[in-house]
Amino acid sequence: MPSEQILAASAKHPKPDTTFQYGTAGFRMKANLLDSVVFRVGLLASLRSRKLNGQTIGVMITASHNPPEDNGIKLVDPMGEMLEQSWESHATWLANSPDDKTVVERYHTIASELKINLENKANVIYARDTRASGSSLVASLVDALQSSGAVYTDYKLLTTPQLHYLVRCINTKGTQYEYGEVSEKGYYEKLADAFKRAIKGKTVSGAVTVDCANGVGGPKLREFLKYLPTAADGGIDIKVVNDDVLKPEALNMNCGADYVKTGQRAPPSSKASPGDRCCSLDGDADRIVYYFVNPKDNAFQLLDGDRIATLAASFLADLSRQAGLSEKLAVGVVQTAYANGASTHYITSDLKLPVVCTATGVKHLHHAATRFDIGVYFEANGHGTVLFSPKAVKQLTYAYEPQSPAQKTALDTLRALLDLINQAVGDALSDMLLVEVILAHKGWGMTEWTRTYVDLPNRLVRVEVRDRGMFKVVDAERQMEEPKNIQSQLNELVQKYKDGRSFARPSGTEDAMRVYAEAATRAEADQLATRVADLVKRFGA
Ligand code: NG1
């Protein structure tokens, strides 16, 4: 009886005195608190697969850009997307079961309420990043999968987007939407082939240095290089740095995308010379930011998710025009309120493309991007991708007949990008090749890319309050509805600053409020952020 097996297995994974919450990044916290959570998420993965008639569900064990002592777990739905939102509360409920008996009870309650046939097959695949705690958490996961009777495959170490890729490949196998070969090698081959087609006849200028945050992206990028042509062969020269995964304490330490984006500085280990093109991945390689030291004034210049979004949107819109498809395919961009106002202005005024703003969290952006035929979405922190609608896929792959050689060339590049860009989730390795392809096509270096618009100076402040639950936000988190009167006071502050914009929202991943402010000058942005932070502190005291 699975119930008895689950009961017995659960006893090996007692819950600590902590309340858990499946947030925008799944469950994430100190690794030593996660054993029971991982076990219970394993049970939920079995339920989710059974609910979906045995389609394969992914489980990723990672804490992304968090410090080495943290870990986390999240579920991947059949098409490689994040777990359907309505299931997040089931995850939270199961994870907070006080004892083993309740675990089994809740397992069955979820099954009966969602009409899940427990006789259905359950198929689960999983992988982890390089954290020291990963292997023991995997053992807890396996206990859950075995006791609940799931069939499972361990993909060992992978980047988060690689696991999403595999889930999508498995579930589309044998259908007209087949996504790729079900293997890590298949991932490299698909991307490398797409890259070769996309870059064809163009030259990548100079090498790109990739800081891998001392995470799983390091060994995976090194492996990937075996499939990618070097510049001498019409491809790209990639210099891999910060790829030490043998020292677990080095993960995300003074390097990686989050370090660079938050601190607006290069990793201290960087040996780049002015003008060198650099980028940083995060600990599980689903985020990327670019940067360089401007040779003109030696200033550090960050090119974040907003820059990648604008670059991709401008290129894809151009290509679809050149291919003669602009009437057929709607191109649009999805951002969050954290996008720099200058980027939003550039997209609407210069690129003349529509922009949608959603709440923070990739699932919201992803969802909104599906409403365009070519939907570019990025969080400012560098997580994002481009989605092609079924209509776009149809047009690009067979329906559309180009009318001239120029249209055919543009169409071929679009087709290559359709394969190069990870359709499941933001993928640092795929995004990096996308950026490299676009820069090569445009003949741009970092300076030209930077010139598209000037970022408004901005500041992000973390504010601790008694209970962040008392702050209720609306309008894609840009307005506070509660506490009463706080928004009107915030508006009054903002009005005093040229190009001022500010908002405050409760973090989805930390017990704190986040305040964002931007304005025409550095001093004004800082001052506005401080004032709004004080306001939030006063209301939250
Ligand atoms: P919260 O803690 O809700 O602000 C942070 C990031 C998000 C997203 C999630 C998930 C900022 C301001 N917020 O969310 O963009 O990446 O973590 O990792 O960067």
Ligand code: ZN
């Ligand atoms: Zn990440």
